[in-house]
Amino acid sequence: MRRSHEPVAWSLFGAGGMLLAFIGPGLVLTTALLPWLAADDPQATHAAIGALLAHPLGKLLVLACVALPLFHTLHRIYHGLHDLHLPAPRLPLQLLCYGGATLLSAVTGWWLLQV
Amino acid sequence: MTETVTVRVQRYRPEEDTAPWEQSFEVPYSEDLSILDALNQIKDQQDPTLSHRWSCRMAICGSCGVMVNNEPKLSCKTFLRDYREQAAVTVRALDNFPIERDLVSDISGFIDHLETVQPWLIRSEEQPVSAGAYPQTPEQMQRYAAFSQCINCGLCYAACPQFGRDPAFLGPGALALAQRYNLDSRDEGAAQRMQWLNAGEGVWSCTFVGYCSEVCPKDVDPAAAINRGKVASDINYAVNLLNILRGKDDA
Ligand code: SF4
Ligand code: FES
Secondary structure, eight states: OOBOSHHHHHHHHHHHHHHHHHHHHHHIIIIIIHHHHTOSOHHHHHHHHHHHHHSHHHHHHHHHHHHHHHHHHHHHHHHHHHHTTOOSOHHHHHIIIIIHHHHHHHHHHHHHHHO | OOOEEEEEEEEOOTTTOSSOEEEEEEEEOOTTOBHHHHHHHIIIIIOTTOOOOOSSSSSSSOOOEEEETTEEEEGGGOBGGGGTTSSOEEEEOOTTSOEEETTEEOOHHHHHHHHHTOOSOOOSSOOOGGGOOOOOOHHHHHTTTGGGGOOOOOHHHHHOHHHHHOTTSOHHHHHHHHHHHHTOTTOOOHHHHHHHHHBTTTGGGOOOOOHHHHHOTTOOOHHHHHHHHHHHHHHHHHHHHHHHHTTOOOO
């Protein structure tokens, strides 16, 4: 039997799931809800987020928060489609799911380097 | 008049049937009648040609697995009284295995997978009998105790959709048993068992459906065993990658 390379996908899936579970709710709260509900100075909030994105560690954090959940979700969708007996060969589906996650992560990384 | 229950039994006699079919029997009902008792009643009193497997009658031997109303069950541990609300009880051979005859399925694929993972204590050097037993603390035993309860009944294989689609998948029972030995402090065979866990047909065919753990009559929780196997295989993958980077051979 040959060694499977699934550990690569599974590690990204696991890391994404862990990240979502631990800091997902906090992220939604601080970036989406609080600025609308609590902050009386939207421009200050905007500047604060801008400062976060300007710092290399901030960029890394945002990249992790976008890329890992992408891999998590598309991994689950890929296996979910298999479980639903989608009559499609595996390779194009893999390209679509993992390729899609890689592409979107790369675009995010590129965009983060621009700001 | 005594109350009876309708039991619909799958029949398949390869020498005369081209496909399995269903035969209905009326069995006298009693509170303590198991599905196995009902099948034995049918065989003894109504149709001696019925074939089904059983031995211990107490959920130990693991040979009486059948599908009862579409669920994998040990027929000796399943009682007619729990199906009183339903019009009939349907019994057929375990799913995901070829049928040999009537309720007897050919589980040799499962047995082969069990042998593949080398489910015995592997020592690099056996100590002589005169040295006595290999000691183990209760804590060390707890690490694998649940996984050692398996009676090789195959119910988890009948429940597993991945095994149903690809019989090469080692499956819940065999992977739980591999974990049982890998976690045993007296065992030194984890390294050689990892190759089976690492394969696509090993832990990585599992998509964590979890039905295997639901149907297991011994609470082995094979789904948890496989998930722990995934963590072990993941670490093994990373270590192997590091070794390749350091110039060693791909293991
Ligand atoms: S793990 Fe449970 S269901 Fe599977 S063979 Fe063992 S006892 Fe039966
Ligand atoms: S007859 Fe032995 S387990 Fe049911």
